[in-house]
Amino acid sequence: MTNDQxxxxxxxxxxxxxxxLNNLKELVEIPSISTDPEHxxxxxxxxxxxxxxxxxxxxxxxxVMPTGRHPVVYGEWLGTPGKPVVLIYGHYDVQPVDPVExxxxxxxxxxxxxxxxxxxxxxxxxxxxxxxxxALDALIHTGGLPVNVKFLIEGEEEIGSPSLGKWITEHxxxxxxxxCLNPDxxxxxxxxxxxxxxxxxxxxxxxxxFGPQHDLHSGMVGGIVHNPAQALAELIAATHDxxxxxxxPGFYDKVLPLSPEEHADFARxxxxxxxxxELTGVKALWGESEYTPAERIGxxxxxxxxxxxxxxxxxxxxxxxxxxxxxxxxxxxxxxQDPEEVYExxxxxxxxxxxxxxxxxxxxxxxxxxxxxxxNQPGVRALQLALEEVWGITPYFKREGGSIPxxxxxxxxxxxxxxxxxxxLPDDNLHAPNEKLHLPTWQRGIESLIHFFFNL
Amino acid sequence: MTNDQxxxxxxxxxxxxxxxLNNLKELVEIPSISTDPEHxxxxxxxxxxxxxxxxxxxxxxxxVMPTGRHPVVYGEWLGTPGKPVVLIYGHYDVQPVDPVExxxxxxxxxxxxxxxxxxxxxxxxxxxxxxxxxALDALIHTGGLPVNVKFLIEGEEEIGSPSLGKWITEHxxxxxxxxCLNPDxxxxxxxxxxxxxxxxxxxxxxxxxFGPQHDLHSGMVGGIVHNPAQALAELIAATHDxxxxxxxPGFYDKVLPLSPEEHADFARxxxxxxxxxELTGVKALWGESEYTPAERIGxxxxxxxxxxxxxxxxxxxxxxxxxxxxxxxxxxxxxxQDPEEVYExxxxxxxxxxxxxxxxxxxxxxxxxxxxxxxNQPGVRALQLALEEVWGITPYFKREGGSIPxxxxxxxxxxxxxxxxxxxLPDDNLHAPNEKLHLPTWQRGIESLIHFFFNL
Numbered sequence: 001m002t003n004d005q006x007x008x009x010x011x012x013x014x015x016x017x018x019x020x021l022n023n024l025k026e027l028v029e030i031p032s033i034s035t036d037p038e039h040x041x042x043x044x045x046x047x048x049x050x051x052x053x054x055x056x057x058x059x060x061x062x063x064v065m066p067t068g069r070h071p072v073v074y075g076e077w078l079g080t081p082g083k084p085v086v087l088i089y090g091h092y093d094v095q096p097v098d099p100v101e102x103x104x105x106x107x108x109x110x111x112x113x114x115x116x117x118x119x120x121x122x123x124x125x126x127x128x129x130x131x132x133x134x135a136l137d138a139l140i141h142t143g144g145l146p147v148n149v150k151f152l153i154e155g156e157e158e159i160g161s162p163s164l165g166k167w168i169t170e171h172x173x174x175x176x177x178x179x180c181l182n183p184d185x186x187x188x189x190x191x192x193x194x195x196x197x198x199x200x201x202x203x204x205x206x207x208x209x210f211g212p213q214h215d216l217h218s219g220m221v222g223g224i225v226h227n228p229a230q231a232l233a234e235l236i237a238a239t240h241d242x243x244x245x246x247x248x249p250g251f252y253d254k255v256l257p258l259s260p261e262e263h264a265d266f267a268r269x270x271x272x273x274x275x276x277x278e279l280t281g282v283k284a285l286w287g288e289s290e291y292t293p294a295e296r297i298g299x300x301x302x303x304x305x306x307x308x309x310x311x312x313x314x315x316x317x318x319x320x321x322x323x324x325x326x327x328x329x330x331x332x333x334x335x336x337q338d339p340e341e342v343y344e345x346x347x348x349x350x351x352x353x354x355x356x357x358x359x360x361x362x363x364x365x366x367x368x369x370x371x372x373x374x375x376n377q378p379g380v381r382a383l384q385l386a387l388e389e390v391w392g393i394t395p396y397f398k399r400e401g402g403s404i405p406x407x408x409x410x411x412x413x414x415x416x417x418x419x420x421x422x423x424x425l426p427d428d429n430l431h432a433p434n435e436k437l438h439l440p441t442w443q444r445g446i447e448s449l450i451h452f453f454f455n456l
Numbered sequence: 457m458t459n460d461q462x463x464x465x466x467x468x469x470x471x472x473x474x475x476x477l478n479n480l481k482e483l484v485e486i487p488s489i490s491t492d493p494e495h496x497x498x499x500x501x502x503x504x505x506x507x508x509x510x511x512x513x514x515x516x517x518x519x520v521m522p523t524g525r526h527p528v529v530y531g532e533w534l535g536t537p538g539k540p541v542v543l544i545y546g547h548y549d550v551q552p553v554d555p556v557e558x559x560x561x562x563x564x565x566x567x568x569x570x571x572x573x574x575x576x577x578x579x580x581x582x583x584x585x586x587x588x589x590x591a592l593d594a595l596i597h598t599g600g601l602p603v604n605v606k607f608l609i610e611g612e613e614e615i616g617s618p619s620l621g622k623w624i625t626e627h628x629x630x631x632x633x634x635x636c637l638n639p640d641x642x643x644x645x646x647x648x649x650x651x652x653x654x655x656x657x658x659x660x661x662x663x664x665x666f667g668p669q670h671d672l673h674s675g676m677v678g679g680i681v682h683n684p685a686q687a688l689a690e691l692i693a694a695t696h697d698x699x700x701x702x703x704x705p706g707f708y709d710k711v712l713p714l715s716p717e718e719h720a721d722f723a724r725x726x727x728x729x730x731x732x733x734e735l736t737g738v739k740a741l742w743g744e745s746e747y748t749p750a751e752r753i754g755x756x757x758x759x760x761x762x763x764x765x766x767x768x769x770x771x772x773x774x775x776x777x778x779x780x781x782x783x784x785x786x787x788x789x790x791x792x793q794d795p796e797e798v799y800e801x802x803x804x805x806x807x808x809x810x811x812x813x814x815x816x817x818x819x820x821x822x823x824x825x826x827x828x829x830x831x832n833q834p835g836v837r838a839l840q841l842a843l844e845e846v847w848g849i850t851p852y853f854k855r856e857g858g859s860i861p862x863x864x865x866x867x868x869x870x871x872x873x874x875x876x877x878x879x880x881l882p883d884d885n886l887h888a889p890n891e892k893l894h895l896p897t898w899q900r901g902i903e904s905l906i907h908f909f910f911n912l
Contacts, residue, residue: 035772096774102670159773200675204773213737214558215888218760219656219858222788223752224732226742229761229783233692240686276680281669286682286813296679304674305685306776311763312784316491317615317660317821318552319786319859320762320887327685328768330775332678357742365773402675403775431776432671 005143009450013138017443020134021117023053024437025110027092027126028119034070034093034159043155046092047071050129050153057137059151065171067163070155074174078148084378084456085148087177087416089406090129091157091184094121095431102433115439122437123428128183129153131423131442135449147456150177154406157184160204160366161405168406168413179379179417180410181452183445186424188396190441192270193387193448195380196420198298198399199407201333201370203342207350208326209235210359215311218321225321226357229310232325235360238353239303239329244287246303246331248345249352254336258291258299266294269396279426298399302332330367332401339367368405371418378456379419386451387421390444395421461599465906469594473899476590477573479509480893481566483548483582484575490526490549490615499526499611502548506585506609507531513593515607521627523619526611530630534604540834540912541604543633543872545862546585547613547640550577551887558889571895578893579884584639585609587879587898591905603912606633610862613640616660616822617861624869635835635873636866637908639901642880644852646897648726649843649904651836652876654754654855655863657789657826659798663806664782665691666815671767674777681777682813685766688781691816694809695759695785700743702759702787704801705808710792714747714755722750725852735882754855758788786823788857795823824861827874834912835875842907843877846900851877 013020032046033039047064050073054062059075070093078085097107097120105111107120117127139145152175154164168175185196211228212221241247258266276285276293287296296302310325312318331342343364354360373380375397387395400420410416423445429435469476488502489495503520506529510518515531526549534541553563553576561567563576573583595601608631610620624631641652667684668677697703714722732741732749743752752758766781768774787798799820810816829836831853843851856876866872879901885891 035774036770096768096770098768098770099671202675202775204775211736211738214885214890215555216736217858217887218758218762218786219658219788219856220882220886221732221736221753222758222760222857223743223756224741224749225736225738227761229764230692230696232764233689233761236686236689237693276677280667280672280677280681282667282681282813283815284813285680286811287679293680297677300679302674302678304678304775304777305683305689305767306674306774306778307767307769308685308688308764308781309769310765311761312552312554313763313765314492314552314554316552317784317786318491318762318887319658319660319760321760322762325764328773330674330773332675355742357738357740359739400675401678402673426676429670430676431673431774434670 006450006454008142009138010447012142013134013446013450016138020130020446021439024117024127024130027130028110028121029108031108032093032155033096034156035096043070043093047073047155050092053133054151057133058140067167069163072167073151073153075151076149077145080145080148083147084178085150085176086456087150087152087175087180088132089180089182089418090132090153091125091155092129092153093155093158094124095158099433104434116436117439118434118436120435122435123424124430124435125184127437127442128422128424131445132183132449134446135453138450139453145453147453150175160202160368162366164406165409165413168409172414175414177416179377179419181379182404182407182418182420183422184404185400185420186422186426188270188398188426190425190438191391193391193395194398194421195383195395196398196400197375198372199370199404200401201337201339201408202330202367202403203333203339204330204365204367205343205346206326206328206363206365207232208324208361210324212321212323214323216321218319221321226355227321228358229322229325231355231358232310232327235350235353236305236327243289246301248342248349250345251301251342255301255334256336258295262299265397266292266298269294269398297401299334301334301337303329305329332403333370335370335372338369368403369408371408371411373420374417377417377419382455383419383421383452385455386448389451390448462906462910464598465594466903468598469590469902469906472594476586476902477895480573480583480586483586484566484577485564487564488549488611489552490612491552499549503527503529503611506548509589510607513589514596523623525619528623529607529609531607532605533601536601536604539603540634541606541632542912543606543608543631543636544588545636545638546588546609547581547611548585548609549611549614550580551614555889560890572892573895574890574892576891578891579880580886580891581640583893583898584878584880587901588639588905590902591909594906595909601909603909606631616658616824618822620862621865621869624865628870631870633872635833635875637835638860638863638874638876639878640860641856641876642878644726644854644882646881646894647847649847649851650854650877651839651851652856653829653831653853655827655876656857656859657793657795657864658786658823658859659789659795660786660821660823661799661802662782662784662819662821663688664780664817666780668777668779670779672777674775677777682811683777684814685778685781687811687814688766688783691806691809692761692783699745702757704798704805706801707757707798711757711790712792714751718755721853722748722754725750725854753857755790757790757793759785761785788859789826791826791828794825824859824864827864827867829876830873833873833875838911839875839877839908841911842904845907846904
């Protein structure tokens with residue numbers, strides 16, 4: 001490959017930017033919400049769209065492959081002997097859109113507003129998947145691919161990839177690769193290209209508290225019944241102490257303290273407390289005061305309430321004493337914490353803290369352990385150079401607060417390391433109303449992926 | 457009036473039992489939910505149904521009279537000079553029906569199952585209103601009314617009667633009466649006829665807690681943001697101490713201790729702890745251990761959570777860090793507590809306890825003070841004898857946990873005392889799924905009302 005070819009691919013990508021954007025809009029317009037069974041046909045449509053796009057590109061053995069729930073889109077191009085095989089990971093499913101009334105545009109309208117493309121999945125991560133496909137498209141049209149690629153694009157990431165581990169285990173040979181490129185990890189800011197080397201894990205629960213056999217009139221029994229909503233609030237309040245530390249028994253036993261080197265890495269990150277205040281819109285930050293905000297997000301475990309539901313939530317007033325109350329709660333985990341052990345810790349917490357006036361149930365949803373990637377692999381070096389080429393600075397190496405179960409699964413099941421990056425920004429409103437993709441950054445992302453494939 | 461006439465009216469009522477039941481079914485089938493604006497036309501239909509029924513009975517000056525929100529049905533019959541004027545109070549509005557999936561029958565189908573009539577409003581209190589009308593019907597058809605009556609049937613009781621105080625003030629002359637019969641207070645059990653002399657008051661609130669500007673991804677900011685659902689849980693947990701006492705500053709300042717006589721009255725009540733366990737279906741009772749369950753319900757103030765709502769409450773999992781969380785909360789008040797002062801106490805509690813990481817709002821809904829009735833009025837004596845006649849025992853005098861704002865309003869605005877009774881049972885599922893009316897008890901209620909009017 002020559003520098004002429006590299007430049008030709010970059011030029012081609014710039015000239016076809018509108019076509020790539022239209023591709024992305026088509027995919028965003030498919031409401032492939034994985035958690036909602038009513039969208040199962042949209043899941044199928046999104047998978048079929050990707051399969052058609054890969055086939056059109058000349059990718060071979062493209063298949064929509066069933067799993068226990070939502071299919072995986074697979075494809076490969078192995079025509080460059082002697083070069084590495086890059087497994088490109090992506091997911092085509094998206095989060096729900098509630099509260100839909102807070103969106104400025106229809107969540108699946110894929111509308112361009114200023115420099116941004118608005119819509120559920122634009123940043124997380126249909127935009128990242130289409131960036132990879134677009135980079136390959138430009139390479140294919142200007143001399144061919146300089147590397148070998150395989151695609152693993154799943155449809156369950158937003159529900160914790162419950163079928164993926166089994167599917168990977170059943171397709172070990174098919175997935176053989178030198179490393180995985182995973183562009184689901186975002187960057188620190190539009191001038192701060194980033195490579196992520198650590199991800200938090202996840203353990204997700206639903207806690208239900210039961211009191212009376214059915215809803216009662218608060219006037220007739222108020223004062224003698226432990227209100228389940230009150231009891232749930234008391235249990236949730238007890239999950240943290242006054243310093244923001246989590247009180248599940250044994251929760252921190254396997255959490256390692258940060259080394260001086262890790263403290264120094266975090267200290268290099270550009271985000272200030274003011275940035276976090278602006279990003280979140282809160283009056284004051286919260287949490288373990290002995291850690292910096294970036295450390296709390298990247299290197300400390302959490303326990304978060306995702307929902308509360310009890311009683312009469314309609315308009316107006318009703319003096320019901322509710323029969324039950326429930327909360328969805330998850331823990332973000334750091335290396336060496338095990339989701340199964342955290343489930344046991346939560347149950348022990350409830351056994352110890354729940355009063356005998358109520359009954360509780362704790363359901364476990366899917367989750368996965370945290371992961372730390374090896375920074376010395378060739379894929380990381382190739383991406384680092386690519387990002388330097390486009391942004392003109394050394395990328396930031398960061399640990400990320402989110403969870404990507406597939407990273408741990410590829411590592412533990414196939415021994416494949418992931419190179420984690422991506423072109424989503426911290427203010428992209430992932431999982432929230434008005435998710436967007438910053439199009440100039442996305443275009444730079446496509447260009448850096450072209451460099452990346454040449455650098456391998 | 458002779459005993460022959462009394463017996464003729466009782467016989468007539470028995471013979472026309474089916475007709476009275478069909479009347480009640482018609483009224484129950486109108487879904488007059490007062491809190492939901494979508495049911496405003498049903499409110500109007502229920503008021504019109506009552507006006508037609510009263511007119512058909514020969515009641516005079518019947519009118520559906522507008523208020524700020526839902527109309528009052530008025531009517532009068534003043535043709536028995538020298539006898540007292542009884543103001544018969546009722547309400548034709550009902551509670552919402554959620555959770556509707558827990559009902560055995562359609563909530564507004566008015567279906568007879570065994571000895572019970574099922575349906576929203578059967579017991580609270582369309583059944584009580586129709587019992588009064590049926591007793592008067594039997595009297596009118598067998599010699600005429602032995603007393604004078606006026607009707608005040610409102611449509612806002614289940615939302616705290618927000619317009620009624622103003623309407624009563626504007627209609628002082630119209631409402632002149634010797635006392636008020638209010639059959640909205642129920643009885644202690646089907647063999648325990650009861651007269652209620654104390655009612656708790658109500659102060660109803662909605663508390664909203666705000667954190668980030670919009671929903672965020674818990675992985676990306678979890679650990680640095682005080683989750684509003686967590687913060688709301690912490691505030692709710694802090695509303696009670698470990699002994700079940702309410703921690704709003706000054707909340708108990710005006711609450712009088714129970715006198716030895718009051719303790720003795722409560723001790724006479726037939727309910728045991730086992731009865732309350734069966735009624736509620738809880739594993740163990742809760743609350744202030746230095747008071748008996750009946751005292752906690754009748755004579756102690758409470759703070760109850762009626763709803764919790766935050767985040768993603770749909771099926772499945774979503775790792776949202778919600779922007780806000782809210783709860784509906786009310787306090788049952790005992791004599792001398794003022795709803796307005798309790799609102800100020802709640803605001804002071806929040807000002808003192810809420811951390812600077814969140815923002816809160818507290819809205820006040822309608823409410824009213826507690827009330828204690830005079831047991832020496834002639835109306836109480838007439839009803840006591842009537843209940844003894846039908847049930848063969850001295851009725852129980854009790855203080856009730858619920859709130860009936862009109863009782864306090866009639867007392868303070870017009871100087872009219874209320875005689876509180878009724879034929880609803882503790883297991884009638886008021887405000888809950890499968891509300892029902894025990895028809896044999898209802899029939900005895902109609903008969904005791906006939907005695908009552910004769911006894912005056």
